[in-house]
Amino acid sequence: MLGYIIQRLLQAALVMLAMSALVFVGVYAIGNPIDVLISPDATQDIREAAIRHYGLDLPLWQQYLAFLGRLLRGDLGTSFVLNIPVTDLVFSRLPATLELALASVLIGAFIGIPLGVYAGYRPESPLSRGIMAFSVLGFSVPTFWIGLILILTFAVNLDWLPAGDRGPTVEVLGVGWSFLTWEGLQFLLLPALNLSLFKLAMMIRLSRAGTREVMLSDTVKFARAAGLSELTILRRHVLRLISIPLVTVFGLEFGSTLAFAVVTETIFSWPGVGKLIIDSITSLDRPVMVGYLVLVAFLFVTINLVVDLTYALLDPRLRRGGRAA
Incomplete structure (x- = not known):
């Protein structure tokens, strides 16, 4: 099991390195933030001073290495x-998105799985x-509609x-939660329901x-032949x-909800990171855009790592395969 964990951790680190490079190059190839930050009437000296201040005069590879060095220290710029x-800006908005995403995925799972099992059973x-x-x-129906x-209604x-909006919150360990x-x-219910419908449908069908x-x-035929009740078969065999x-x-879906809750957060004025990234794209705020996308990539990689380790717990063959590798 230890070898399997080390293998997955190394893979996750390589994926994060590749994603950080792709995100950095992709974002920094779009537009010129100086055109937004500096007045069109500014002199050339002022523009050049601003470019040097933000480090935009350096070659792209040097900017990336500087960003990578800050990232390893937990600094997103x-x-x-x-x-x-x-870091402060994103994490001040992240609890709202986490709360919304978790609520929507739980609604989809706790309602969709029983409905799907019933639909498959009858x-x-x-x-x-x-x-x-x-x-x-x-x-079929678009989320915004x-x-x-x-x-x-x-x-x-x-x-x-x-x-819209988030409503009052209660702080736990320094973080505000509205649920x-x-x-x-009451503020959480409509956006969470809106965001959960696609996940609910997916859980039902799956x-x-x-x-x-x-x-x-x-397996089920033998269980019925052994005299097990239908409820026991569903609980012990089907669900497992x-x-x-x-x-x-x-x-x-939890990872994708965190990343792509932009539409729901915009419609319901939910103060999460999705709304933040829309504002940063409008103003070409590159550090916020890169920081958000790197954070999303990290969340996806972490979730996939947790899923892989959960697989190993559910299926011992994967652990044996990891040791054999």
Whole structure:
């Protein structure tokens, strides 16, 4: 198991190095932030002084090495526009996005998996057909349209829930969380529901397909022949056998939700990192853009690493394969 962990850690480090280079080169090849930061009426001397101040006069490879050195110390640089350390800026917004992403993925998992298992266990029932029709709707309807309909229905017409913002928070270990208050939960519900519909549909279809496959296998036939109840078969065999793909989707969807919650955060004015990256792109704030993308890459790599290690716990063959390698 130790060899398997070391192998995955080395792979994760190499992926992060490659991603940091791609992100840095890609962002720094787009536009010139001096055109946004400095007035068009500024003299050439002022422009050259600003270029030297931000280190933009150095060759790209030197800028990248300087960035890499700061990154190894946990420093993502300083925002060109706000003159605030990018680390502080991103991490001040990250709890809001983490809260929203986790709530949406949990909604998708805790509702989607039971519905998908039922649809796979009773595929011909009217309820199962309705569940699968709903999953098609979740895949097909654009997120921004669903968000607008939710706001129009529950915030404008019914006046049950707030239309935007995050609401009050409670600090735990210096971090503010809105789900710890009833009013904060009301602010969280609509954006989390909007963000969870695609994940809900995916969980339904994945768990249904896995359940159908397992229910037709010899494992279930032998379990029924041994006199086990249907509930025991579902709990001990079906859920266990479909757990690996579900763990994969849960991890990857959590990472993708953190990275791509931009639309939902914009519609509901949710003060997360998605809103931050939109503002930084508008102002060509390169350090914030690079810092955000590197952080997203790190989250994806970390989540994939956790998923791989979870695989090893669920399937001992992977541990043996890691030792053999």
